[in-house]
Amino acid sequence: MRGQRTASVRTWLLHESPATRAQARLGQAYRVTRALARNPLAMVGLVIVVGLVVVAAAAPWLAPYSPIAGDLANRLAPPSGAHWLGTDELGRDILSRIIHGARITLLIVVLVAAISAPLGLLVGTVSGYFGGAVDRVLMGLTDVFLSMPRLILALAFVAALGPGIENAVIAIAITAWPVYARIARAETLTFRRADFIAAIRMQGASHTRIVFRHVLPLCLSSTIVRATLDMAGIILTAAGLGFLGLGAQPPLPEWGAMISRGRAFILDQWWVATMPGFAIVIVSLGFCLLGDGLRDVLDPRRGTKT
Amino acid sequence: MAQAEIGAEQRASRIPRASAAALLRRGRSLAWIALTLALTLLGLMAVTFVVGRVVPIDPVIAVVGERASQAVYDAARIEMGLDDPVVVQFARYVMDVLRGDLGMSVTTQRPVMEDLARVFPATLEMATLGILIGVTLGVPMGVVAAARQGTLVDQVIRVLGLAGYAIPAFWIGLVGLVVFYASLGWVGGPGRIDFFLDGMVEPVTGLLLVDSLLAGDMESFGSAFSHIVLPATILGFFSLAYISRMTRSFMLEQLGQEYIVTARAKGAPERVVVWRHAFKPIRVQLVTVVGLSYAALLEGSVMIETVFSWPGIGNYLTNALLNADMNAVLGATLLIGVVFIAINKLSDLLYLIIDPRARS
Numbered sequence: 001m002r003g004q005r006t007a008s009v010r011t012w013l014l015h016e017s018p019a020t021r022a023q024a025r026l027g028q029a030y031r032v033t034r035a036l037a038r039n040p041l042a043m044v045g046l047v048i049v050v051g052l053v054v055v056a057a058a059a060p061w062l063a064p065y066s067p068i069a070g071d072l073a074n075r076l077a078p079p080s081g082a083h084w085l086g087t088d089e090l091g092r093d094i095l096s097r098i099i100h101g102a103r104i105t106l107l108i109v110v111l112v113a114a115i116s117a118p119l120g121l122l123v124g125t126v127s128g129y130f131g132g133a134v135d136r137v138l139m140g141l142t143d144v145f146l147s148m149p150r151l152i153l154a155l156a157f158v159a160a161l162g163p164g165i166e167n168a169v170i171a172i173a174i175t176a177w178p179v180y181a182r183i184a185r186a187e188t189l190t191f192r193r194a195d196f197i198a199a200i201r202m203q204g205a206s207h208t209r210i211v212f213r214h215v216l217p218l219c220l221s222s223t224i225v226r227a228t229l230d231m232a233g234i235i236l237t238a239a240g241l242g243f244l245g246l247g248a249q250p251p252l253p254e255w256g257a258m259i260s261r262g263r264a265f266i267l268d269q270w271w272v273a274t275m276p277g278f279a280i281v282i283v284s285l286g287f288c289l290l291g292d293g294l295r296d297v298l299d300p301r302r303g304t305k306t
Numbered sequence: 307m308a309q310a311e312i313g314a315e316q317r318a319s320r321i322p323r324a325s326a327a328a329l330l331r332r333g334r335s336l337a338w339i340a341l342t343l344a345l346t347l348l349g350l351m352a353v354t355f356v357v358g359r360v361v362p363i364d365p366v367i368a369v370v371g372e373r374a375s376q377a378v379y380d381a382a383r384i385e386m387g388l389d390d391p392v393v394v395q396f397a398r399y400v401m402d403v404l405r406g407d408l409g410m411s412v413t414t415q416r417p418v419m420e421d422l423a424r425v426f427p428a429t430l431e432m433a434t435l436g437i438l439i440g441v442t443l444g445v446p447m448g449v450v451a452a453a454r455q456g457t458l459v460d461q462v463i464r465v466l467g468l469a470g471y472a473i474p475a476f477w478i479g480l481v482g483l484v485v486f487y488a489s490l491g492w493v494g495g496p497g498r499i500d501f502f503l504d505g506m507v508e509p510v511t512g513l514l515l516v517d518s519l520l521a522g523d524m525e526s527f528g529s530a531f532s533h534i535v536l537p538a539t540i541l542g543f544f545s546l547a548y549i550s551r552m553t554r555s556f557m558l559e560q561l562g563q564e565y566i567v568t569a570r571a572k573g574a575p576e577r578v579v580v581w582r583h584a585f586k587p588i589r590v591q592l593v594t595v596v597g598l599s600y601a602a603l604l605e606g607s608v609m610i611e612t613v614f615s616w617p618g619i620g621n622y623l624t625n626a627l628l629n630a631d632m633n634a635v636l637g638a639t640l641l642i643g644v645v646f647i648a649i650n651k652l653s654d655l656l657y658l659i660i661d662p663r664a665r666s
Contacts, residue, residue: 152608155608155627155635157357160357232472246627259477280472280473
């Protein structure tokens with residue numbers, strides 16, 4: 001009885017000619033999920049990314065201690081039953097700080113993606129859709145940004161704007177958008193002369209409507225793949241800024257800043273600097289694996305990551 | 307049939323042809339590269355100029371002091387040219403940069419240009435050693451991974467490659483120092499050379515390894531080598547990750563071609579198929595990859611240098627950042643940017659020269 005119902009749901013989802021948009025979209029989502037589930041490495045990545053979100057959301061309940069308040073009697077304690085990953089120079093529990101740090105990492109990654117991906121998407125689709133002089137100017141600008149060193153540029157921007165999470169996000173986003181513009185433009189070029197675009201235009205749709213309702217959505221999947229693959233780089237850059245003292249400021253438990261603080265004790269109390277690094281590696285790896293898997297599913301044409 | 311055509315084309319292109327049309331085409335692509343190079347450099351200067359202008363600190367106050375009267379302030383402002391239109395100020399900035407004038411560093415009290423000339427060789431030395439490690443290991447690894455796609459070797463190389471995207475350079479540098487310097491004592495610690503040997507070698511090229519060899523000072527060479535080996539290996543690991551990944555995907559593309567089937571069918575041994583047939587055509591693409599990777603290393607050395615107290619441009623930049631020494635920050639940014647862009651364009655140019663298809 002129950003098996004029959006799931007079977008019929010599956011047929012409905014995988015129907016060749018969906019009756020409604022909702023059915024088509026759900027069906028597409030179902031296909032992607034199923035293909036993704038067949039790739040073990042991608043599933044590992046998914047678990048890590050979902051884990052990051054859960055940890056960030058439930059940080060106050062998961063963390064055994066406060067991330068800010070220290071216990072000076074217990075400073076620089078090695079990993080033990082009470083403090084699984086040890087304590088830092090102010091006696092703060094490192095595990096609790098890493099758990100709360102997940103919020104900062106997630107915040108930075110989401111904000112950078114939310115600024116740079118739409119910006120790049122807009123520049124790329126407009127450039128590809130209109131072509132001609134618009135294309136040349138926008139792509140010239142994109143190429144100028146693309147051929148500059150990203151980390152150094154971000155450093156210079158933060159130096160000018162002043163340290164802090166918001167400025168780090170702005171600086172990283174400024175250097176991250178050109179990649180999305182390039183991809184969206186290439187994608188747009190493949191269908192700008194397609195019949196369905198001509199049909200919409202003849203129905204009297206404005207350029208704005210065509211770009212936003214018809215061109216942009218088609219570039220979304222490649223942008224999502226790229227954004228997922230970029231997440232690792234964003235995390236590393238943000239951690240690097242934190243390490244140099246230009247990102248999140250103390251006492252915020254940002255992972256890069258934590259490594260920087262632990263540097264002074266690296267020889268005798270190795271866990272202070274080492275533990276947050278593992279968090280960075282695991283989360284970055286998770287985004288890499290998920291991005292790789294998504295690319296294989298959504299875009300089977302391309303081989304390995306370029 | 308298409309395959310035969312391409313083969314004929316490749317053979318034909320080895321014979322130098324000086325037809326007017328071909329020369330014109332080549333000249334045009336050269337001119338295009340030069341034009342985009344100039345525009346990109348101008349864009350870079352525009353960025354550093356804008357960054358320099360949005361600094362919240364008022365440069366006039368930095369000169370005349372907080373208590374100066376309005377009249378003195380205005381006079382200084384006009385004298386510094388801050389009253390001029392932005393375009394004029396930018397033009398003046400570009401002229402200054404072209405003359406090699408990057409202003410004075412507040413921290414070192416010397417012209418930024420002089421400072422950069424002093425610290426750049428240290429970075430160059432480390433990045434060059436890094437790219438050598440990356441290429442000599444990364445290319446064979448990528449080829450092997452592609453030739454044995456799906457095997458354990460392939461998986462291990464892929465994971466190594468992924469690690470290059472997920473590990474923070476400054477963290478692995480710290481861990482490396484703890485393990486190989488503090489615990490095992492295999493390598494030298496932070497810095498370029500043991501402090502008691504510092505300044506013993508006459509700087510000729512600025513590259514310590516080369517200079518100590520030139521002077522025949524083996525003790526200095528050994529010390530310099532023990533100091534550079536760890537940071538250069540870490541840099542090399544990151545370029546290895548990228549190069550092996552790219553090599554693998556280029557090789558897979560070639561190995562899927564029909565001419566490989568032909569080569570196998572006529573009985574060529576696998577070694578010959580992989581290295582002589584499949585590897586040859588991807589060398590051109592690899593030049594671009596290595597170029598990009600080298601440029602990325604110069605950039606990536608910023609973090610590594612901070613960890614290893616390496617007296618290069620990255621360390622200079624981060625020190626300037628922490629002291630809000632804006633002239634030094636912008637100068638270092640500009641230099642790294644120029645080198646980065648120059649290497650990028652150079653690999654475009656090399657591509658044009660060595661790829662027979664782009665040539666004919």
